[in-house]
Amino acid sequence: EVQCRRLGEGLVQAGDSLRLSCVASGRAFARDTVAWFRQPPGKEREFVASIKVSGGATSTAESVKGRFTISRDNSKTTVYLQMNSLRPKDTAVYHCAAGPSVISSNVANQNAYYYWGQGTLVTVSS
Numbered sequence: 766e767v768q769c770r771r772l773g774e775g776l777v778q779a780g781d782s783l784r785l786s787c788v789a790s791g792r793a794f795a796r797d798t799v800a801w802f803r804q805p806p807g808k809e810r811e812f813v814a815s816i817k818v819s820g821g822a823t824s825t826a827e828s829v830k831g832r833f834t835i836s837r838d839n840s841k842t843t844v845y846l847q848m849n850s851l852r853p854k855d856t857a858v859y860h861c862a863a864g865p866s867v868i869s870s871n872v873a874n875q876n877a878y879y880y881w882g883q884g885t886l887v888t889v890s891s
Contacts, residue, residue: 787861803857
């Protein structure tokens with residue numbers, strides 16, 4: 766099981782920063798790939814970023830590259846998504862997901878992940 770949390774509350778304005786965390790519950794991420802996906806209003810869920818927890822290899826969608834950073838803590842129980850220079854187009858429900866057998870060429874495929882968090886809404890105003 767994983768839990769998605771948002772550090773910071775309330776409406777976010779364009780240009781602001783926000784950090785999301787994905788916490789392992791009842792299990793550790795040790796060998797998992799952990800990813801963030803988001804679903805904008807009225808649109809399909811899309812890949813944002815992923816990290817191989819054991820080795821630290823990351824992958825980031827072009828739409829957020831240079832603004833969003835995925836990282837993990839040393840205990841390997843929490844994965845963060847640091848979001849800087851937020852834009853209104855970043856408005857979405859953000860979900861974290863984890864899976865023990867995600868190969869590097871498949872990190873953007875949501876069907877590759879077994880555990881999903883409940884999602885947290887991020888709203889960016891202009």
